Amino acid sequence: MTSGTIIHVNVIGLMAAVEEIVDPGVRGRPFVVARPDIPRAIVLDLSPEAYREGVRRGMLVQTACARVRALKVVPPRPELYEKVDQSLLEAAFCFTPLVERAGRGHLFLDVNGTRRLFGAPEDVARRLLGEIADQTGLVPTVALASTKTAAKVASRVFRPFGFAPLSVNDEGELVARQPVELLPGVGVKLLPRLISLEIGEIGTLASLSMDEAQAISARGPELVLRARCVDDSPVNPEPPSRRMLAGETVFEPDCADPDLLAWRAREIVAELGFRMRKEGFGAHFVMAKLVYTDGAVASRSVRAGQGASFVADIQLCEAAERAVRQAWERRVRVRKLQIELGGFEPAGPELDLFEPLPFFKAEPEIDSTGIQTRRIAMHMRVQSALDRVHGKYGQSAIVPAAAFLYREGSLVC
Amino acid sequence: MNDEGLYVGIVTRAKNTGVARPEAWLAECGWDEWHAGRGKREETLNSAGAAQALCVRLPRWVRGFGAAKPGATNLRQTLKAVRNAVEADVRAGRVMFLLAEFPHSFTYSVGNRLWLDRVLGELEGLPLVVGFWSAEWYTSRLIEGLKQRNVALCLYDAPRLPGLPPAVEVLTADRVYARFLSRNGAAWKNGQFGHVLDYRYTKKELANIVPRLLMWRRKAEAVGMVFANGRWAAESAALMNRLLSAHVEAQLPKGGGP
Structure with a gap:
């Protein structure tokens, strides 16, 4: 029976696992990784023993200490964790160049086409486990499946230290039997809604029709497809933060109209935004690059606030317009306009991926510009519908009415 | 390999194993078989000072698909009898694992889950291992439940065929137990049940x-593995023993002495 080619490596509690290796004295004891030098420090990571005692990640250290008397607080060593993370990556690169970093201690590998070099995918997964154990001393959970979703779910079920090489025929059934909270994208906001609808297993979610899925959440249909293990997202070797989407337009004749320039920027950024949202990302910055008639170049970028990102068109367009206005400093016509989106991050915390509201709560910069959270939330619903139409019929299927004002760089009416 | 916490054994089905001296091996044996030879084994054990039964399979009436134990009026009494019978041997280290293996017909139903919960509750504290032949049982709920009760999930090395348990490995307790059945997928598929277990593991496969296994040993207190691949069981077990010894020796620090 054939197996998939996607391997998911999941080092559960990387920080705590590293601390156990560095200091064997803490092994078997309840301990947390947290900064002891700050007054309201939170638990960054914890040992399985501490977890069994009721300590959780994100909990205040004081609360954790009150709960477990013998709790040891270990200061974090970010450089060491980074080094270990890098070792994981290097071990993975021994088998395939298609390695995606999905957070600290999490990797996706695509070993398609490596059979003649390293053998069957299952053998590769086993050898990778051995390599990681030899190089770092860590024992991760490794799952092998045909999609990233199935591999992710399997790694969440068979942990810790698990190995789950799923065959293509079995993985759908195995995933379907698991609790719905293990499906990527189902988080603390969505889970109560699913439970109230008596959707407790992934299989139940998978059996919903698209109309029913739409009623659950704006991105419910996507969730249902995931539940059915329909996931064509490739293993992307480029780290999300380094990826960049760019689009450009050349003005014929050169442009001196600020409204037209702004409109073109909006047009480009809308297309880029659609591609970005399809991947499930938000952009941390929007950059506008202008090439003047005389060949001079100017660029400016607008960044989202700390921990926030631009997701919806309403945010992206506003940011692009601001970037263009800031970049156009000279009273010279513009020949070419280029817009870039970068600094991609998952669109909000993974657990809340399908909830529109929380994305924007932590965006002081956007709120300070006067855009109300409620308005953005409403816009996201429209955005979601537009994205579906654009995905099915192309970008030109629905365009804003204002687009008819500008044709070939000139005012039509 | 006993010193290293790694135990290699074979299934004592005299007809299938073809082993001339089964007593030379750690063995996984059935409940009745274990009971029948108990007195005899104890004598041997006391003189040898080593464990003889790697694993004892719990009787059918514990696994919910047979008649109740004669003389017992309810499940609690039945399980109490099991505990009484085996507890002393477990404490003395003469039995290292207790295997409750559930057949394909033991489905993932509410009633069966309650049954399992009662069995695990009554036998708490014993080195239990549970194995399921129905793939339905391989859920997060079961894994978490076993972790809470410190019960090991039996790992199977069997062909990857629909209906058979998935070849997953997971640590749910402080012990690991693996059964090497066969990789003779063709026989399973073609219904040649007489040849299903007729499989000779190659050195590469075991290597x-x-x-x-060594990784498991680092995380668990005891790792047991039993070969149930018919007439090749003893050969495979011996080969595994040699491979493990070679690995362990290779990992020992090489020093020239003082």
């Missing part, structure tokens, strides 16, 4: 597993 691939060794690093994983």
Whole structure:
């Protein structure tokens, strides 16, 4: 029976696992990784023993200490964790160049086409486990499946230290039997809604029709497809933060109209935004690059606030317009306009991926510009519908009415 | 390999194993078989000072698909009898694992889950291992439940065929127990049940597993593995023993002495 080619490596509690290796004295004891030098420090990571005692990640250290008397607080060593993370990556690169970093201690590998070099995918997964154990001393959970979703779910079920090489025929059934909270994208906001609808297993979610899925959440249909293990997202070797989407337009004749320039920027950024949202990302910055008639170049970028990102068109367009206005400093016509989106991050915390509201709560910069959270939330619903139409019929299927004002760089009416 | 916490054994089905001296091996034996030879074994054990039964399979009436134990009026009494019978041997280290293996017909129903919960509750504290032949049982809920009760999930090395348990490995307790059945997928598929277990593990296949077993050993207190591949069981077990010894020796620090 054939197996998939996607391997998911999941080092559960990387920080705590590293601390156990560095200091064997803490092994078997309840301990947390947290900064002891700050007054309201939170638990960054914890040992399985501490977890069994009721300590959780994100909990205040004081609360954790009150709960477990013998709790040891270990200061974090970010450089060491980074080094270990890098070792994981290097071990993975021994088998395939298609390695995606999905957070600290999490990797996706695509070993398609490596059979003649390293053998069957299952053998590769086993050898990778051995390599990681030899190089770092860590024992991760490794799952092998045909999609990233199935591999992710399997790694969440068979942990810790698990190995789950799923065959293509079995993985759908195995995933379907698991609790719905293990499906990527189902988080603390969505889970109560699913439970109230008596959707407790992934299989139940998978059996919903698209109309029913739409009623659950704006991105419910996507969730249902995931539940059915329909996931064509490739293993992307480029780290999300380094990826960049760019689009450009050349003005014929050169442009001196600020409204037209702004409109073109909006047009480009809308297309880029659609591609970005399809991947499930938000952009941390929007950059506008202008090439003047005389060949001079100017660029400016607008960044989202700390921990926030631009997701919806309403945010992206506003940011692009601001970037263009800031970049156009000279009273010279513009020949070419280029817009870039970068600094991609998952669109909000993974657990809340399908909830529109929380994305924007932590965006002081956007709120300070006067855009109300409620308005953005409403816009996201429209955005979601537009994205579906654009995905099915192309970008030109629905365009804003204002687009008819500008044709070939000139005012039509 | 006993000193290292790694135990290799074979299934004592005299007809299938073809082993001339089964007593030379750690063995996984059935409940009745274990009971019948108990007195005899104790004598041997006391003189040898080593464990003889790697694993004892719990009787059918514990596993919910047979008649109740004669003389017992309810499940609690039945399980109490099991506990009484085996507890002393477990404490003395003469039995290292207790295997409750559930057949394909033992489905993932509410009633069966309650049954399992009662069985695990009554036998708490014993080195229990549960194995399921129905793939339905391989859920997060079961894994978490076993972790809470410190019960090991039996790992199977069997062909990857629909209906058979998935070849997953997971640590749910402080012990690991693996059964090497066969990789004779063709026989399973074609219904040649007489040849299903007629499989000779190659050195390469077993060598691939060794690093994983050593990894388990680092995380668990005891790792047991039993070969149930018919007439090749003893040969495979011996080969595995040699491979493990070679690995362990290779990992020992090499020093020239003082």
